[in-house]
Amino acid sequence: MLEVRNLRSVYGRIEVLKGIDLDVQTGEIVALVGSNGAGKTTLLRALSGVQPITSGEIRFKGQRIDRLPPHKRVELGMTQSPEGRQVFGPLTVEDNLRLGAYRRRDKAIDQDRDRIFTMFPVLAEKRHLLAGGLSGGQQQMLAIGRALMGRPKLLLLDEPSLGLSPLLVDQILDAIVSLKKDGITVLLVEQNASAALAIADRGYVLETGKVAHCGAGSALLADPKIKAAYLGIA
Amino acid sequence: MAEFLQFLISGLTVGAVYALVALGFTLIYNASGVVNFAQGEFVMLGGMVTVFVSAAGVPLPLAAVIAIGVAVAIGLLLHRFAIEPARGASAVTLIIITIGASILLRGLAAIVFDKQFHKLPAFTGDTPVDVLGAAVQPQSFWVLGGTAVVVLALYVFLEHTITGKAVLATAANRLAARLVGINTTTIMALAFGGSAAIGAIAGILVTPITLTSYDVGTLLALKGFAAAMLGGMGNPLGAVVGGLLLGLLEAFGAGYISSTYKDAFAFVVILIVLFAAPQGLFGRRVVERV
Numbered sequence: 234m235l236e237v238r239n240l241r242s243v244y245g246r247i248e249v250l251k252g253i254d255l256d257v258q259t260g261e262i263v264a265l266v267g268s269n270g271a272g273k274t275t276l277l278r279a280l281s282g283v284q285p286i287t288s289g290e291i292r293f294k295g296q297r298i299d300r301l302p303p304h305k306r307v308e309l310g311m312t313q314s315p316e317g318r319q320v321f322g323p324l325t326v327e328d329n330l331r332l333g334a335y336r337r338r339d340k341a342i343d344q345d346r347d348r349i350f351t352m353f354p355v356l357a358e359k360r361h362l363l364a365g366g367l368s369g370g371q372q373q374m375l376a377i378g379r380a381l382m383g384r385p386k387l388l389l390l391d392e393p394s395l396g397l398s399p400l401l402v403d404q405i406l407d408a409i410v411s412l413k414k415d416g417i418t419v420l421l422v423e424q425n426a427s428a429a430l431a432i433a434d435r436g437y438v439l440e441t442g443k444v445a446h447c448g449a450g451s452a453l454l455a456d457p458k459i460k461a462a463y464l465g466i467a
Numbered sequence: 468m469a470e471f472l473q474f475l476i477s478g479l480t481v482g483a484v485y486a487l488v489a490l491g492f493t494l495i496y497n498a499s500g501v502v503n504f505a506q507g508e509f510v511m512l513g514g515m516v517t518v519f520v521s522a523a524g525v526p527l528p529l530a531a532v533i534a535i536g537v538a539v540a541i542g543l544l545l546h547r548f549a550i551e552p553a554r555g556a557s558a559v560t561l562i563i564i565t566i567g568a569s570i571l572l573r574g575l576a577a578i579v580f581d582k583q584f585h586k587l588p589a590f591t592g593d594t595p596v597d598v599l600g601a602a603v604q605p606q607s608f609w610v611l612g613g614t615a616v617v618v619l620a621l622y623v624f625l626e627h628t629i630t631g632k633a634v635l636a637t638a639a640n641r642l643a644a645r646l647v648g649i650n651t652t653t654i655m656a657l658a659f660g661g662s663a664a665i666g667a668i669a670g671i672l673v674t675p676i677t678l679t680s681y682d683v684g685t686l687l688a689l690k691g692f693a694a695a696m697l698g699g700m701g702n703p704l705g706a707v708v709g710g711l712l713l714g715l716l717e718a719f720g721a722g723y724i725s726s727t728y729k730d731a732f733a734f735v736v737i738l739i740v741l742f743a744a745p746q747g748l749f750g751r752r753v754v755e756r757v
Contacts (some may be wrong), residue, residue, distance in 0.1 A: 321635070332636050
């Protein structure tokens with residue numbers, strides 16, 4: 234589904250991605266974990282095309298996409314729910330979801346919106362309210378729902394659990410697992426590494442712009458070194 | 468009473484033009500964060516192109532359409548060759564680019580046309596209409612009606628079409644807009660084209676009343692900017708209200724105080740707004756929860 238080779242990117246003079254290699258197979262949940270500033274968000278933004286890269290290759294469904302503008306990548310079936318609940322605040326919940334399907338021209342948009350409402354019933358209740366007035370957890374659900382409205386083959390999720398109560402974290406993680414059943418491949422960036430690796434098929438540990446470890450989610454969870462360094466479990 | 472009404476209607480007429488200029492500012496500011504000081508030149512182009520094309524024998528309605536087309540083309544060129552290449556530059560740089568574009572357009576107009584004042588015939592005659600004792604030029608109704616149509620069309624576009632909502636989304640959060648697949652470059656081009664059309668329409672409507680020349684854009688841009696600031700930069704409703712208020716202020720100020728200071732009122736307004744309430748009347752208050 235996704236192949237990343239030797240991807241490099243800079244912010245000003247600082248190299249944030251120092252040659253990333255990463256693969257996501259069709260149908261997998263892949264977790265990308267690592268400490269603050271490891272380059273996780275930069276990597277997702279580079280994949281979506283909103284962060285320039287200096288070198289390297291990105292292939293999506295076998296096709297080179299690293300020179301394509303962001304909207305072409307959305308059209309090919311890769312959408313992203315960005316970090317920090319970046320909803321369209323002055324627009325309604327419904328409009329936010331409708332804009333998630335901006336690139337689509339088919340007739341099933343309303344039907345998909347109703348599925349998002351089934352998935353996150355609280356959004357259905359607030360469908361006519363402005364997104365900016367929702368709580369943090371509701372905005373997070375909306376951002377995920379909006380990304381799903383693009384009918385992605387590959388969904389990039391950046392920190393979906395950030396700042397949420399444990400109850401909401403569980404609800405979001407359950408939703409991610411259910412996406413897999415619907416045939417959506419997920420690349421999940423999380424600070425909450427143990428929760429992310431627990432639901433992931435495979436995981437990558439990023440450290441200052443490089444892949445430090447990779448392997449099955451359960452194997453990474455069980456590795457004492459990784460536990461101590463990233464999961465805060467001695 | 469008749470005098471009051473006279474000032475009221477002339478204030479609203481001038482204010483409608485400021486409102487259209489302010490809407491042009493707002494549309495571009497929302498889509499791109501750029502304050503486009505060439506906005507007044509779109510108004511000038513609307514009037515001047517109509518004058519010269521109709522003088523060449525083209526019927527007035529067709530000349531007006533051609534003028535709008537010319538302004539839109541220049542708006543798109545401005546975006547493509549001056550704003551787009553400077554993407555990512557600071558706000559100050561972009562503002563200086565638009566000031567440069569404004570000087571260039573003024574200079575070109577002085578060469579292509581001339582430096583004289585020009586008049587268009589009023590659309591439906593010059594016989595004043597009596598409104599409760601006030602003598603109103605029929606063209607005033609064209610200006611007010613035309614402004615209402617433009618405001619309504621813009622409202623319908625922004626609130627009821629998916630492309631309009633994409634403009635609002637781009638204004639609200641550019642990163643998220645790009646991530647849902649909105650081509651923000653296209654949206655910006657659309658904003659420049661739309662602003663140019665709105666400016667040109669204002670120029671065509673008002674030229675029978677105020678005359679036009681190659682350099683009318685400067686003062687109109689400043690007045691429109693003052694109106695946009697007064698209403699709250701980035702708010703379309705604020706732009707309209709700010710424009711009408713500024714027009715009324717000028718008309719009543721000129722009528723009851725002194726017409727010598729007519730143009731000063733706009734700048735007094737800018738100063739008061741900047742000192743006392745920089746967010747303007749309808750400025751975006753931060754309502755988003757964190």
